[in-house]
Amino acid sequence: MASILPIACFFFFFILATSSIAINIRDYGAVPDGSKDSTKALQNAWNIACAADSNAMIEIPMGRYLIGPVLFKGPCKSPVTIHMIGMLIAKKDLALYKPNWIEFQYISGLTLYGPGKVDGQGADAWTKNKCRQNHKSFCRPFPMNMVFSFVSNANISRISSINSKYFHMLVFGSSNIIFDSITITAPGNSPNTDGIHIAVSQNIIIQNSVIGTGDDCVSIGDKTHNLTILGVRCGPGHGISIGSLGRNLNEEDVVGLTIRNCSFRDTQNGVRIKTWQDGPNKLHVRDLLFEDIRMENVENPIVIDQKYCPSRTCPDNLRPSRVKIRNVKFNNIVGTSTSQMAINLVCSASNPCEGVELNHIDLKFNGVGEAKATCVNVKAPKVIGIVKPANCA
Numbered sequence: 001m002a003s004i005l006p007i008a009c010f011f012f013f014f015i016l017a018t019s020s021i022a023i024n025i026r027d028y029g030a031v032p033d034g035s036k037d038s039t040k041a042l043q044n045a046w047n048i049a050c051a052a053d054s055n056a057m058i059e060i061p062m063g064r065y066l067i068g069p070v071l072f073k074g075p076c077k078s079p080v081t082i083h084m085i086g087m088l089i090a091k092k093d094l095a096l097y098k099p100n101w102i103e104f105q106y107i108s109g110l111t112l113y114g115p116g117k118v119d120g121q122g123a124d125a126w127t128k129n130k131c132r133q134n135h136k137s138f139c140r141p142f143p144m145n146m147v148f149s150f151v152s153n154a155n156i157s158r159i160s161s162i163n164s165k166y167f168h169m170l171v172f173g174s175s176n177i178i179f180d181s182i183t184i185t186a187p188g189n190s191p192n193t194d195g196i197h198i199a200v201s202q203n204i205i206i207q208n209s210v211i212g213t214g215d216d217c218v219s220i221g222d223k224t225h226n227l228t229i230l231g232v233r234c235g236p237g238h239g240i241s242i243g244s245l246g247r248n249l250n251e252e253d254v255v256g257l258t259i260r261n262c263s264f265r266d267t268q269n270g271v272r273i274k275t276w277q278d279g280p281n282k283l284h285v286r287d288l289l290f291e292d293i294r295m296e297n298v299e300n301p302i303v304i305d306q307k308y309c310p311s312r313t314c315p316d317n318l319r320p321s322r323v324k325i326r327n328v329k330f331n332n333i334v335g336t337s338t339s340q341m342a343i344n345l346v347c348s349a350s351n352p353c354e355g356v357e358l359n360h361i362d363l364k365f366n367g368v369g370e371a372k373a374t375c376v377n378v379k380a381p382k383v384i385g386i387v388k389p390a391n392c393a
């Protein structure tokens with residue numbers, strides 16, 4: 001007997017430590033018919049999961065659930081898992097949102113996995129978006145499908161986000177998040193439907209995912225450190241963009257980005273860094289690696305634009321960009337460009353790009369004539385192996 005007791009105790013303890021609470025949103029009144037409001041059920045399920053003493057698992061079973069804005073707020077007592085099989089459908093009335101749809105805040109320890117979907121029902125909102133017509137006025141912030149603010153240690157996998165009213169996902173003030181095997185889709189002409197925007201965040205991985213929207217597949221804002229994007233298929237959309245940066249005071253450096261084994265198809269840009277002229281703030285963008293990238297029918301495959309001016313009405317005599325771009329490697333980038341200028345590096349006259357390396361680039365122009373490259377204010381670019389078009393050597 002004496003020898004069994006410790007073993008029994010061990011198993012008892014093991015069961016306690018690994019027990020988790022399952023919370024099915026149907027038990028809280030969610031109705032999978034796509035029309036009855038299930039917001040309260042989902043919100044209550046979160047509140048209970050977040051207050052639970054041991055790991056809680058929220059189940060979103062098969063079906064379509066109509067959902068208004070929800071706030072999944074921490075800190076939680078234990079890590080929370082959401083297993084989403086069904087589909088969350090956003091309400092269309094813009095007045096409900098303040099300003100986002102599904103927002104995760106102040107959580108450490110979150111697992112969200114599919115195969116479920118969130119559908120932002122964005123089509124009506126897109127017609128009300130006037131950002132394209134008027135770049136200068138601040139655009140009304142439409143709801144984003146999913147916001148992760150001040151979230152750490154999270155694993156978001158196998159979910160889909162479709163037709164967001166504005167950006168699909170925002171990662172802000174967050175760290176140690178992996179996005180794996182996610183799908184983000186919106187029509188190529190839907191305004192500001194960026195896939196994932198990341199800012200003020202570190203140690204983020206996006207991998208094995210498919211992103212096609214009307215704006216950037218991934219856009220990277222200031223104070224992003226150590227971001228890895230692997231095996232992402234981008235298109236349609238505007239490509240993967242760093243910036244725009246350098247317009248606002250208090251922006252901080254972007255450091256350490258790896259973008260590898262990605263492909264771009266029918267996109268406006270491939271990989272792009274964009275900074276404003278005449279900015280108030282001295283800023284660094286450094287240690288970037290773009291590697292093993294395939295371009296298919298991409299209008300501007302490789303871009304550094306330090307005269308970023310989307311309205312195209314900037315005066316000629318603006319002070320050059322104060323953003324310093326340093327240590328950027330483009331390694332093994334091949335495919336086709338739909339514009340002749342396949343490589344377009346326009347750096348700042350007062351802060352030239354330094355440590356730019358082009359290693360095995362082979363980009364062909366889809367039209368008549370040879371592809372070309374522009375390199376302005378790039379200090380001693382290092383060219384290794386075959387680089388076509390070659391004008392930067």
Ligand SMILES: *[C@@H]1O[C@H](CO)[C@@H](O)[C@H](O)[C@H]1NC(C)=O
Nearest residue numbers: 111112113155156157178180
């Ligand atoms: C993320 O969560 C999924 C689903 O639970 C799991 O299969 C995967 O291994 C996790 N990834 C990491 C890096 O923990």
Ligand SMILES: *[C@@H]1O[C@H](CO)[C@@H](O)[C@H](O)[C@H]1NC(C)=O
Nearest residue numbers: 176177202203204205226227
């Ligand atoms: C960068 O992020 C990855 C993934 O989160 C992490 O494993 C790695 O340790 C980080 N590197 C640094 C230098 O912080």
Ligand SMILES: *[C@@H]1O[C@H](CO)[C@@H](O)[C@H](O)[C@H]1NC(C)=O
Nearest residue numbers: 208230231232233261262263
């Ligand atoms: C590259 O990414 C694709 C997905 O686009 C994936 O299927 C493939 O396994 C990745 N290859 C490597 C070497 O990581």
